[in-house]
Amino acid sequence: MSLAFQEIQETIRMIQMEKLDIRTVTMGISLRDCIDQDPSRTQQLVYDKITSSAKYLRRTADKVAEEYGIPIVNKRISITPASELLGAATKEDAVALAETLDKAALATEVDFIGGFSALIHKGITKGDAVLLDALPEALSRTSRVCGSVSAATTKTGINMDGIKRLGEIIKEASELTAEQNGIACAKFVVFCNPAEDNPFMAGAFHGTGEQEVVLNVGVSGPGVVLHALRRYPEADLGEVSDVIKRTAFKITRAGELIGREVAERLNTSFGIMDLSLAPTNAMNDSVAEILEEIGLERVGTHGTIAALALMNDAVKKGGAMASSYVGGLSGAFIPVSEDNGMIKGIEDKALSLSKLEAMTCVCSVGLDMIALNGDASAASISGLIADEMAIGMINKKTTAVRVIPVQGKREGDMVEFGGLLGRAPVMGLNPFSSEKFIKRGGRIPAPLQALIN
Amino acid sequence: MSHKRAVVSVVGKDQVGIIAKVTTVLAENDVNILDISQTILQDFFTMMMLVEINKPDDLENLAEELNKVSSTMKLKIDMQREELFQSMHRI
Numbered sequence: 298m299s300l301a302f303q304e305i306q307e308t309i310r311m312i313q314m315e316k317l318d319i320r321t322v323t324m325g326i327s328l329r330d331c332i333d334q335d336p337s338r339t340q341q342l343v344y345d346k347i348t349s350s351a352k353y354l355r356r357t358a359d360k361v362a363e364e365y366g367i368p369i370v371n372k373r374i375s376i377t378p379a380s381e382l383l384g385a386a387t388k389e390d391a392v393a394l395a396e397t398l399d400k401a402a403l404a405t406e407v408d409f410i411g412g413f414s415a416l417i418h419k420g421i422t423k424g425d426a427v428l429l430d431a432l433p434e435a436l437s438r439t440s441r442v443c444g445s446v447s448a449a450t451t452k453t454g455i456n457m458d459g460i461k462r463l464g465e466i467i468k469e470a471s472e473l474t475a476e477q478n479g480i481a482c483a484k485f486v487v488f489c490n491p492a493e494d495n496p497f498m499a500g501a502f503h504g505t506g507e508q509e510v511v512l513n514v515g516v517s518g519p520g521v522v523l524h525a526l527r528r529y530p531e532a533d534l535g536e537v538s539d540v541i542k543r544t545a546f547k548i549t550r551a552g553e554l555i556g557r558e559v560a561e562r563l564n565t566s567f568g569i570m571d572l573s574l575a576p577t578n579a580m581n582d583s584v585a586e587i588l589e590e591i592g593l594e595r596v597g598t599h600g601t602i603a604a605l606a607l608m609n610d611a612v613k614k615g616g617a618m619a620s621s622y623v624g625g626l627s628g629a630f631i632p633v634s635e636d637n638g639m640i641k642g643i644e645d646k647a648l649s650l651s652k653l654e655a656m657t658c659v660c661s662v663g664l665d666m667i668a669l670n671g672d673a674s675a676a677s678i679s680g681l682i683a684d685e686m687a688i689g690m691i692n693k694k695t696t697a698v699r700v701i702p703v704q705g706k707r708e709g710d711m712v713e714f715g716g717l718l719g720r721a722p723v724m725g726l727n728p729f730s731s732e733k734f735i736k737r738g739g740r741i742p743a744p745l746q747a748l749i750n
Numbered sequence: 751m752s753h754k755r756a757v758v759s760v761v762g763k764d765q766v767g768i769i770a771k772v773t774t775v776l777a778e779n780d781v782n783i784l785d786i787s788q789t790i791l792q793d794f795f796t797m798m799m800l801v802e803i804n805k806p807d808d809l810e811n812l813a814e815e816l817n818k819v820s821s822t823m824k825l826k827i828d829m830q831r832e833e834l835f836q837s838m839h840r841i
Contacts, residue, residue, distance in 0.1 A: 300835050308839075364809070
């Protein structure tokens with residue numbers, strides 16, 4: 298069937314003017330065959346396996362992007378949660394492993410390597426404990442290593458001992474990188490119900506249900522959705538949903554094509570398509586602006602959650618129709634520092650931390666890239682995490698927390714993280730203490746929804 | 751590369767010789783034009799071509815020569831594999 302002039306024009310417009318891009322191709326690599334009783338031997342095996350598996354990742358992705366004329370912005374690697382490799386290791390070995398990963402990322406020229414991670418939602422193993430101890434140093438001494446911890450699931454409940462520890466870890470990581478505005482915390486996320494095939498950082502890891510090597514693709518196009526909606530200023534909300542759905546469909550189709558092509562050329566299998574509206578600081582590439590286009594004067598006002606729910610659902614529907622292998626976190630990301638509209642919402646006092654928390658009930662991830670005042674206590678951060686975990690646990694969805702306490706900054710100050718990570722206005726935590734609650738520890742039992750067998 | 755069809759799009763200010771220059775580069779690189787459509791959209795010359803590439807391994811050279819035309823005539827010239835358009839718009 299021959300192509301219509303309009304179709305060609307539409308595709309070119311989406312890519313060149315509306316910032317449609319393949320945000321990331323992420324190669325998931327299992328490292329379970331690298332486990333050795335001797336930690337230095339493990340590190341060597343890990344380095345060798347990553348650099349051989351991903352040797353051609355960057356080159357191939359660049360070549361495919363050029364041929365199809367659609368940019369692939371990031372090339373990344375995710376690995377088996379590192380805590381599984383650390384059973385016999387000490388804290389120093391764990392930090393050394395993180396440095397090995399950093400070196401492997403540099404050698405393969407990928408932007409980030411994710412999976413310095415542990416899954417502790419039900420309990421903590423020896424390897425997990427070592428990883429947690431090493432996290433602050435590992436994140437602050439490396440530049441491309443990302444970490445995540447699963448601290449709760451709907452099936453197991455919330456590991457509150459773990460969450461107490463995570464509050465302290467985030468504080469410590471922020472202090473260790475105080476000179477760079479606590480940048481280490483931007484590479485670390487706490488999850489409830491994490492997705493094992495998520496290609497997006499900082500939460501990417503190669504889950505236990507995955508195969509040896511796999512290629513996952515994350516596509517993003519807030520700009521395309523925004524422009525599509527601008528063409529229908531009078532549409533009712535049913536029609537708005539339809540416009541988003543149709544747009545998401547096209548974006549997903551483009552992503553799967555590119556993903557499969559890259560996977561085929563690398564001789565690996567194609568995993569999933571993650572269709573996420575993930576914003577960037579570029580003009581008109583904002584999720585908040587889509588919500589405002591739907592009809593909110595400023596993101597954060599009454600109606601924000603309804604509009605976000607509509608959008609998130611429409612994205613999923615369009616994506617699910619377009620590809621049978623939609624996975625990851627598909628939906629809408631609402632990171633603050635990476636989204637000009639969100640930043641403006643906070644500056645104009647339309648958007649508060651409480652509203653952001655409420656929005657995470659209907660978005661695809663959670664509290665993301667939020668700068669906190671530097672004197673926030675570890676217990677308050679733990680409390681914030683616990684709230685977010687509870688939302689995910691009860692609603693059977695993924696939620697996450699990626700917050701950055703910035704030393705020496707107070708509510709209202711602006712912090713620059715630079716590059717992809719953007720800038721964020723500092724938000725203040727509630728001044729009242731959560732200390733006693735967090736100190737109790739233990740595990741919040743799994744909710745009734747867990748018993749669905 | 752198994753498929754060899756691509757879409758070449760040219761957008762820019764209308765002037766004498768756009769089609770001549772672009773098609774010359776294509777002909778010199780053994781690229782066959784299967785379909786061509788051209789119009790003026792909002793004062794901009796807009797041309798789309800569906801082409802068949804006979805030497806798919808030598809795409810760099812072709813892209814480089816198109817770039818030269820693109821910069822001397824102040825045009826935006828893109829070449830993209832056809833499957834992208836097919837998969838986005840057709841079920």
